[in-house]
Amino acid sequence: MKSTELPPYARAMGMELAGTDDGSPVIAIDFSPRAMGRPGFFHGGAIGGVLEMAAFAALSAELERQGVAVRIKPINISTEYLRAGLPERLYARGEVVRAGRRVANVRIEAWQSDRTRPVASCWMNFLLSPKKP
């Protein structure tokens, strides 16, 4: 995945790239029935999906900057849900803490109208492997 391309799942959910912040793409999603869990709020899984997409995008952008062409596979994700996801636009941005030879570690945050009040905080680890020819 290129940092500027979103996969079918992300597009179907209505995610989009909403610019970059300090080199990391910001993923945005408007609230919609497709994203709703308990009535009137974002589904935790939908928020998780946005966090993951922000992680992929941040890591892809970092690897592009380094000029490294590798396959990236998610190893694991751990999400803390901090506040209810209100029925309004939601943003997420990842920060690559380390991109080594085999593993990359990314921290991600999601927020809504007030960036200082995050909705969810998350880390993800990725396995990096040589691209198949």
Added chain:
Amino acid sequence: MNDPQSPPESPLDRFINAAGFNPRDWTAHMNANGHSGFIGMQYRDHGDIWIELGFDWREDLVGDPDTGVLASGPIISLLDNATSMSVWTRVGRFSPQVTLDLRIDYTRAATPGKSIVARAECYQVRRSMAFVRGIAHDGDITDPVAHAAGIFMLVDGQEWVK
């Protein structure tokens, strides 16, 4: 008959007031719409403290268009729902709760075209927290695609729905 003065019954009302918790009924009514409906979650089976939900592979749920491998987002959603419902299955009634944290290990990529099944259980409930774990697989539970551990926080009903 509905009293014309009272607000229309929401799908949730029948579960708030129900004597027990019926996971099949919940899936049919509460997972038919919204995000769970989009993913296409279906009830499969349940026991005393566990429940199984699943969804079918679909092109618009794909995360890697080159291989057709599912995005992990729908798998998070399925495990979130299944673990959440395992709490109500264990305590025998619906009770408002929110996800405090959820960790998922992706043990391998899901096979393109195959349905995903999540089997989740609530292994402990305390006054304010419920502890859950779950496995997602695509046909063989001994060869899972993901493993989950999470905690739900039990909350007051007033803040749960809008």
